[in-house]
Each structure stands twice: as structure tokens, then as C-alpha cells.
Amino acid sequence: xxxxxxxxxxxxxxxxxxxxxxxxxxxxxxxxxxxxxxxxxxxxxxxxxxxxxxxxxxxxxxxxxxxxxxxxxxxxxxxxxxxxxxxxxxxxxxxxxxxxxxxxxxxxxxxxxxxxxxxxxxxxxxxxxxxxxxxxxxxxxxxxxxxxxxxxxxxxxxxxxxxxxxxxxxxxxxxxxxxxxxxxxxxxxxxxxxxxxxxxxxxxxxxxxxxxxxxxxxxxxxxxxxxxxxxxxxxxxxxxxxxxxxxxxxxxxxxxxxxxxxxxxxxxxxxxxxxxxxxxxxxxxxxxxxxxxxxxxxxxxxxxxxxxxxxxxxxxxxxxxxxxxxxxxxxxxxxxxxxxxxxxxxxxxxxxxxxxxxxxxxxxxxxxxxxxxxxxxxxxxxxxxxxxxxxxxxxxxxxxxxxxxxxxxxxxxxxxxxxxxxxxxxxxxxxxxxxxxxxxxxxxxxxxxxxxxxxxxxxxxxxxxxxxxxxxxxxxxxxxxxxxxxxxxxxxxxxxx
Numbered sequence: 001x002x003x004x005x006x007x008x009x010x011x012x013x014x015x016x017x018x019x020x021x022x023x024x025x026x027x028x029x030x031x032x033x034x035x036x037x038x039x040x041x042x043x044x045x046x047x048x049x050x051x052x053x054x055x056x057x058x059x060x061x062x063x064x065x066x067x068x069x070x071x072x073x074x075x076x077x078x079x080x081x082x083x084x085x086x087x088x089x090x091x092x093x094x095x096x097x098x099x100x101x102x103x104x105x106x107x108x109x110x111x112x113x114x115x116x117x118x119x120x121x122x123x124x125x126x127x128x129x130x131x132x133x134x135x136x137x138x139x140x141x142x143x144x145x146x147x148x149x150x151x152x153x154x155x156x157x158x159x160x161x162x163x164x165x166x167x168x169x170x171x172x173x174x175x176x177x178x179x180x181x182x183x184x185x186x187x188x189x190x191x192x193x194x195x196x197x198x199x200x201x202x203x204x205x206x207x208x209x210x211x212x213x214x215x216x217x218x219x220x221x222x223x224x225x226x227x228x229x230x231x232x233x234x235x236x237x238x239x240x241x242x243x244x245x246x247x248x249x250x251x252x253x254x255x256x257x258x259x260x261x262x263x264x265x266x267x268x269x270x271x272x273x274x275x276x277x278x279x280x281x282x283x284x285x286x287x288x289x290x291x292x293x294x295x296x297x298x299x300x301x302x303x304x305x306x307x308x309x310x311x312x313x314x315x316x317x318x319x320x321x322x323x324x325x326x327x328x329x330x331x332x333x334x335x336x337x338x339x340x341x342x343x344x345x346x347x348x349x350x351x352x353x354x355x356x357x358x359x360x361x362x363x364x365x366x367x368x369x370x371x372x373x374x375x376x377x378x379x380x381x382x383x384x385x386x387x388x389x390x391x392x393x394x395x396x397x398x399x400x401x402x403x404x405x406x407x408x409x410x411x412x413x414x415x416x417x418x419x420x421x422x423x424x425x426x427x428x429x430x431x432x433x434x435x436x437x438x439x440x441x442x443x444x445x446x447x448x449x450x451x452x453x454x455x456x457x458x459x460x461x462x463x464x465x466x467x468x469x470x471x472x473x474x475x476x477x478x479x480x481x482x483x484x485x486x487x488x489x490x491x492x493x494x495x496x497x
Contacts, residue, residue: 038146048270052158055263063256070248071457073466076172086184087161099196103128106204120150128202140399145273163219169368170227173237179445191433209400210422214271216326216381224375225430233438234447236365238454257314268328278396282329285336292340293320319343322377327385335388386419
């Protein structure tokens, strides 16, 4: 024991001393803290997962509920809320191991539960991610993050959830909620797991060296293409809604967008599976690109329409976040600015100009323009990652040795081609599988809400309204508001006061 004087108390205290070579108690091995566990990595990974979860719940729940017409606020928010819960159950029963488990096919993992204690408390291992030479010898070992499987299941579940919630943005204001309840588990099972395993879990695109740092293809290109495809099969909103669909609360749109933006710190910062220097680069580049894109989109709005748009600024923010995602920890800061300029201008052009001139796109009612903000921006990010991926940063993250973008010469030229090929696979798979799912569901349930209910909105679909006032010019459900029909007796969950 050493005696030390503490000025704050003007007293001497006996302080225990540590024997030479002794391990601090915080780092000693115990049953709940095995020697392979890195507490810092585990804490950061669970924090990142929670940040991603907050993007969906409440982030996109708030954004969807406020960016749509008042009569669809409840339905839009509930589609996101339902998907968040449904994906959780699918994920732990079968979908996690289909995405990150043992190989079944070059593009699919073996389905099995992620619920048993012995499985969840063991060190996380992505068994299919080992890279091998043609002779079978190991080129790069499989990924083994320094935390338990339970942490990885949590982290990856948040990505699966937000993917299908983003997809929902294409379908707001007319999809039959019962059809949506069937669509979510089917799409997660047959579309998301395939793309996740192919690019992240050790599938053929991962082995080939296609780069998707944090989901530009797995999440954003997939949701954008699938959303557009599903919108084609579901059909459009009512004519009146397509003509006029004002947000019911732009301030709440900004609140949801704020959760989305700051949540992206975990979205991209958690994908090195470690609290390391590459994670720091990813976080910094994320905010650089998003800020640049928002400013470029706003400048274009002012230049062409004479005034800045808040909704436009949010769209520019989203396209910047999406664009940087495939290469967040792999590009330099200047490249993040370039990517921000591109993501603030090219999706702006496809949404504001090309969409209005292309008759095919006019026939498909993509409610929130998810194709432009996620598919176009996700593809753009993947392609520019193939150009700007910096060799040293690549060596910090990627399993494939000597990876680099075309900008850095040499073998980097082939990386751009790989990125394009990977995008084509994700696009084709989502068009085909989403179409099959929609057709199968349509044989059992109508995909679209009935025309009469489309005129009413939330009150007809859920028996609830977002605000306790009648919207001027809106048709209301007569079973709730015509006293002669039910003599003042409450119907469903809506009380007549």
C-alpha cells in the first residue's frame, strides 16, 4: 500500500499498488469477458447498431409519417414500424445465417436460427469470408471480429430492417397493408439475404473483390430497384394524390432527417467491425459527402426554381449519405467532396428533369423518389468507389490484397469493371425476385388499397387519424362521422367524442 495526499480533501489515504506485471481487473479474463473479447470494439459495435436502429425507429417512422399527405400519415409510419418488428423475427430465426453463415450456394448461406446461447456467446465468425487461391491455400483468413455473435446479429439486423423500410418509401399512399405484411418477410428472405451474402457474407461477389463498404449496393441499390419494381406491380396512388401530395409537417420531416443523418455515423462507422482508424475515416467522409451533396442540391434548386426547398435539401442530404456508403472508409477527403458534388447533381437531374421527360418513369408511381435517392445514388457511389478507392485505406479494410480504384492506376482499372458488374447483378436479382413476390402475393391478396379507401386514407385503413381535425376538402369515413349511421356508437378504435 502507498500513502498519497489528496489536496481536495487535505488528507492522506492508503492506495493499493499493483504488483509488477499484474493485469488490471478491467482486462482480466472471466467467463463473461473471455480473452478474445475487445470491450472497446464490442461497445462501439453495439453503439453503431443502435444508431442505425434509430435511423429506422423513430427516424424513418417520423420522416414517412410527416412527409406524406395528412390522410396517409398513420399508414406510412406504420409500414415502417411493422417492417422494423417483422425483420427482427425473420432475422433471428433464419435470415442472419442465410446472409452471414456457412455457404449453401455461391450467393446464399445456409438457413438456421440465431437463437441458441452456445451460438450467440461465441466469438463472431463469418465462416464463408476466407479468401482462397485456386490451389485451395488460404490467401486471407475469414473475418473474426473481437466480440460475440450476438453483437453481430444485432448490428446486421439493423441494416436488414432499414433496407426494407427504405423500399417502403416507393409504396406509400396506396399499398394494401396486409399485402405489405406478407411482402416484408418474403423480400428479406429471397432478396436481401442473397445480396448480403454475395457481397458481405463471403459469396461470389465478395470473393471476386466487388467493394461495398457499408451497403451502397446491398441496401440502397437493392431498395431503390426493388421499390421501383414493387411500385410498378402495386400501381399508382389515386389521381388526386398524385396531383397534390403536400407534406403534413415539414418540421417533423427535418427531425426524421436529422436522426437519419447523425445515425449514419454508426451506419458507416460500424462497418470495419472495429473501433479503428478506418472507422474514423468512414465517419468523417460520411459527413463531408452529405454536406457537399446537400449544398449542391440546394444551389441547383435556387438556380433553376428561384428558391431553396427544405424537402430538396433533405433529398440532397440523403443522396450524399447514400453515395459515400460504398466507399466511406476507402476514399480520401477530397474524393468525398467530389462524390458529394456528383450525388447532389446527378440524382437531382434524374429526379427533377429526366423523370419528367421519360414516359416509362411517369407510368410508375415511386412516391418518395426512392429510385433516384437510393438506386441512382447507390450505383453512383459504387462506381466512384471503383475510381477513388485509395490503396492504403483499402489495405486497412478489404480482404482482397492490393485492391485500389482505377484512379490509382495499375490493376485498379479492373476494379471499376467489377463495381459495374456487381451493380448489374444486384439490379437484375431485385427486379426478378421482387416481381415474383408481388405476383405471388397478388394471387392471394390485392396489392393496392381499394379505390374508395384511397379517397379516405388512414381512417379507412386503420380506423385512426394522425390529427383530430378534418382536412379541408378530404373525404372522411362516413362510418365514423355520420351519426345517423351508428347513433354515436364508437366504431373500431376511433372514439366519437
